[in-house]
Amino acid sequence: MQHRLLTRCLYVVFCCFQVVKPEATTCKHSIPWMQAFTNEQFIISFKKYQSEALHWSSFEAIITVWDPSLISSISLRNPKYPTDFLLWNLQWTSESQRIHILTQISEHIPEIKAISRNQLMQGQVLSASNASKTPFKASDHSQTNSVNGVDYVKDAWQRGFKGQNVKIGVFDTGLAPSSRQHFHHVEDITNWTNEQDLVDSNGHGTFVAGVIAGSVDGCLGIAPEASIYAFRVFTSESVVYTSWFLDAINYAIYLELDVLNFSIGGPDFEDLPFVDKVREASSHGIIVVSAAGNSGPYYGILTNPADQMDVIGVGGLTEDLQKIASFSARGLTTWEIDSGYGRVKPDVMALGVNVVGQTSTGKCIQLNGTSMAAPLVTGAVALILSAMTASQRQQFGNPGFIKALLLTTATRLESRSIGSSTLNNEWHHIYEQGAGRLNLSSALSSMELMMKQPKVVIxxxxxxxxxxxxxxxxxxxxxxxxxxxxxxxxxxxxxxxxxxxxxxxxxxxxxxxxxxxxxxxxxxxxxxxxxxxxxxxxxxxxxxxxxxxxxxxxxxxxxxxxxxxxxQPTPPRHKRVILWDQFRNLQYPSLYVPKDDLHIHTSDPFDSHGDHPHTNFADLWMALRTAGYAVEIASVDYTCLELSKYGLVLVVDPEEPWFDSEIQAMTAAIREQNVSLVVIGGWYNLDTMNSLEIWDTNTLSHWQPVVGGSNVPAINQLLESFNIALGDTIWTSFPLHEGTPDMFVESGSGIVSFPIDGHLYFTQLRNITSKSTFLSTALMDWKSVPVVGSTQVSTKNGGRIIVMGDASCLDSINSTGMTCFKMFLELVAYALSSTPLSNTGEWTHLASNPLLAAIKPPMTQPDTELWKESKVLGPNKKPGQCLPVKKTR
Missing domain, CATH: 2.60.40 (Immunoglobulin-like)
Structure with a gap:
């Protein structure tokens, strides 16, 4: 069995951290840690808090009975305080022994809540063109009532609301003891890493803390009288373990802090020990504020913990506070896509461009990012809490009331119908701005009324x-x-x-x-x-x-x-589309699904954009809507649908295979009910997949892709009865051979089998199947390759089938910015109503140019770990589950 590695981008200014972690979830009938673990560090979570010594004493007593050689613990950074977990080194054993041991522990120690791997995150600070470190002149904002774009701050100060008696934990790169002089109240500086020094080698933690509560003239924090508790959770090499976060958050709970600021985060919401610990902090009444991330303008790539419901997720605004910063991460959340749809995030917006803060030497500088927007909201929360009486804070100073207050009083950004692309517009819709811009003045003026009459906020x-x-x-x-x-x-x-x-x-x-x-x-x-x-x-x-x-x-x-x-009136059948078979897509971070574009694989190997019509395929969805087509999104398998109602079924970049009953239903609909099918694949090659395996330094094991850019064997099984198949040679249009083609291919498959009387579209492509050539431009072996096929099924009431070997020209996040929407819309029109294609001279009729019969297409699912998260493969999987399964986190 292969092991899992995920990449998580933890944004510290513009830092990218690679996460090495085990399976957080597996097949629904297996145990999360039943993997091929070859390293030994585990987090043993308990149902109650007590001292580390007491936990270890009871745990050791049971383990000793089985095998004394298994005893090996790692002391936490703060063992004198109560904890709810141990960090345990399980000695090197075989896989079967390991599974047996962990199963026995789970079954025979009722005090244990969960067993998880201790996750390692590695990374480095990257430069960013939109990050400014220019000096800031104190006079620039000195005449305004706002601080860093947060209104009413100076009036709040004059009323005596300065964040006094509010305890704020800053989880970041640390704060040097010498920086205490630049704050009024630094109550504690702690180090949770395996390094011994209390330093901030990056400067990010110092800047964030300064934005909240700095006292440097010219770059004062929002809440200068707030008490800062600095938690260093990153090493100088930007390394962090899950256990460090757990230990640090436990300490924050013990200290009864009021607010936690996370100007960090990543897309992996399946790091369950971390997710649960943040949720536990919220349940203790601690308000958690987190940056939404800097992955904009793309949709669906929010960071965790900002995407959690209990957390206040913060996006970034431009300097005029009227527009969303291009880098600010957008929703929708992708946790729930498998159960139908995601949630609105971020929650509120604050300044994210040229935010003023301090360095460790007390110099004022400006930085960009949602990392800088989050502490502005944290500071505002501190002012709100300091405006409450002690009794009011006891009753209302909790995450529910504060989040409700901020959502209710936020100022909605103006939405303009400017721009036709999801990547360049001023729509400012709900999945981009949430409730809108932070409005401190309105929050303070509305607070008394909301306390008198608490209400649910939606x-x-x-x-x-x-x-x-x-x-x-x-x-x-x-x-x-x-x-x-x-x-x-x-x-x-x-x-x-x-x-x-x-x-x-x-x-x-x-x-x-x-x-x-x-x-x-x-x-x-x-x-x-x-x-x-x-x-x-x-x-x-x-x-x-x-x-x-x-x-x-x-x-x-x-x-x-x-x-x-x-x-609206129900549209005629030839205008109805299922867009798309969303059931066929796997959501990051469940498994290792590689990028569709091999050219950018080395920098970010994971397909994490959702493959949803409202994330990276939103521009395709918009093009279909503009053309007048009604679009429906199916999150269930075909046996739950009446396919005959639709003129077209659209499958884009599938990773899941089809049930046999689905193939039968689709085949019958195409042959007998005039239903058309459009299938868009991607690259697939077993040798290339094997070459993309990743060495997991945490587990000393390899982790392989579960599919290629698309599940070509599954596509070929679906279309086998129509004599249609994609091959396993990987082709690309780049560098562009000549001019701009109607359709370009980043990394795709060619068509190797197609029915006589069908039509194929050939284009000049380069073979990049070999690992030595897929990133090289030196070998220019260009060939004319069929990448699009169209055919009329020759039955009395037959529909039409369109096949494309690559989806990149339909993906909003392709590396070129070019699209093939015009050509695709013609194909859709043909599929729905037999409208003749333009430029028919560029299409080859197969009666005069048959494909090579010697090419054998891939038809069999490879032996990978796809079954662990698949809705189709594996034990106890069956069709007809006609309500999307609701995942709980």
Whole structure:
């Protein structure tokens, strides 16, 4: 069995950290640590807190009975304080022995909550063109009432609200003791790494702490009287272990800190010990603020812990505070895509460009990034807490109230219909800005009323799908009868649901079927409400249905989520599309799915962009909508769908295979019901996959891709009865041979089998299958290769099939910025209504140019670990699970 390694980008200014970690989740019927572990460090989590010595004493007593040689512990950095975990070195054993030992421990020690691998993160500081370290002149903002774009700060100071008696933990690169002179209150500086020095070799932690509470003239912090507790969790080489975070957060809980600031994070939300520990801090009443990340303008690549519901996730604004900074990470969250759809994030926005802070020597400089925006919100939270009385803080100084207050009072950015690309626009929709810009003045003025009458707060505050582009992407398509439900996941901030949400119809609201899925209790303070909205009956003309979703909660006044949704007449069959078979895509970080583009594999090998029509394929989705096609997203397998309703089924870059019953259903729909199919693949080659295996320095093992850029064997199995197949030679258009082609290929497959009378589109490509050539431009062995095929199925009521060997020209995040939407829309029109293709002279009719029959296409699934996260492969997997499985985190 192979082992798992993931890359996590932990943004410290613009730092990228590589994470080496084990499987966080596996097959639903296995145990998370049942992997081929060859290293020995484990986190043993317990259900209660006590001293490390007591935990170890009881643990040792049981282990000794089995095998005294297994006893080996690692002392934590702060063993005198209570803890809920041990760090244990399991001595070198065989895999079967290891599994047996861990199973026995889990089954026979009821005090144990979980066993996880201790995760190693490695990285280095990278330069960034948009990071400024220019000196800042104190006079630049001296005449304003704001500090670093946060309004009302100086008025708050004059009213006596300066963050006094608020304890803030800064989890970062540290703070040198010599920097105490630049703060009024540095209460504690601790080091949780394996290095001995209390230093900040990077400077990032000092800057972040200074933005919160610095006292340097010219770059004062937002809350200069707040008490800073600096937690050094990164070494000078930017290395950090999960256990260091756990130990440090435990100490923060022990100290009863009020706020934690994380100007760090990464896309791996499956580091469950860390995720659970952050959630535990929130449940203890600690407010957690975290940077959303610097991966913008791309969608769906938020960082953790900012993407957690209980955390205040902060995005970055431009210097005028009117636009979202290009680097600021956007939603939607990808935790829930497998269960239908993600949540709105970030929560609020703050200045992210030219933020003023201090160096360790007390010099004022400017830096960019959401790392700089997060401490602005942290400082504002400190001012709010210091404006409360002691009794008010006891009751309302918790994550639920503070987050609700910030969401309610944030200033919505203006949404403009400017720009046609998701990467260059001023839409400022809910998945980009959340509730909007931090508004300290409004928060302070609204605080008293909210304390007198607590209420549940919902993000987004309303679902008005007539408000475009603010409610993009939902506002871009009216719903209609007989369509798959529209799925939206609002986040409610409060304590606990008393009764299930109630739909109260308004004008035309009786036409809507509104179903909700919740887990009842919101832990801690927040919870997602899954909305599944469909239309009960057809309409003859466009209307707007309205109503309210009443949410009743404990300890708060209930709230009504106002919903307005346009309804349109059901479109004719030739205008209906399933876009797309989302069931076929695996979500990062479940397994090692490599990049679709091998040219950029060395810098970031993981396909982490979601492959969703509202993340990296959003521009393709927009192009289809602009062309007038209705689009539905299927998160279930084909046996749950009535395929005959649709003119076209679209499969983009699949990683999952198909059930046999799905293949039968799709084949029948194509041959007998005039359903067309468009399948877009990617590169696939076993030797190349093996060459991309990664050496995991934490486990001393190799981790291999579970598929190629796409699951070509699965595609070939789906299309086998139509004599269509993709090959396992990897082709590229780069460097571009001549001019700009109608379709370019970054790393794709050629078509090696296609029916006679079909048509193929050939283009000049270079073979990059060999590891020695796929990153080289020296070997220019160009060939004319078929990469697109179209065919009419020759049955009485047959549909059409389109096959493409690469999806890169349809992906918003391709390396060239070029697209092939024009050509693709022609293919869609042909598939739906037999509209003749333009430039037919460039297409080759196979009767006169047959493919080489000697090429044998890949048809068999390779022996990889795909089964562990697959919805199709593996034991007890079966079709017909027609409600998306809701994952809980």
């Amino acid at each position: 993000l987004p505050g309303a679902l008005d799908l007539t408000d475009c582009p603010y409610t993009w992407p939902h506002c871009n398509q009216a719903i209609y009868h007989d369509a798959l439900p529209v799925i939206i996941h609002p986040t409610a901030v409060s304590s606990r649901l008393m009764v299930p949400p109630e739909w109260i119809p308004g004008v035309h609201g009786d036409l809507l079927d509104v179903q909700t899925i919740t887990n009842g209790k919101f832990i801690p303070y927040t919870g997602a409400i899954g909305l599944y909205i469909s239309v009960k009956a057809p309409v003859l003309e466009p209307i707007v249905a309205q109503g309210r979703l009443r949410i009743t909660l404990e300890n708060a006044v209930g709230a009504d989520l106002v919903i307005k949704i346009p309804i």
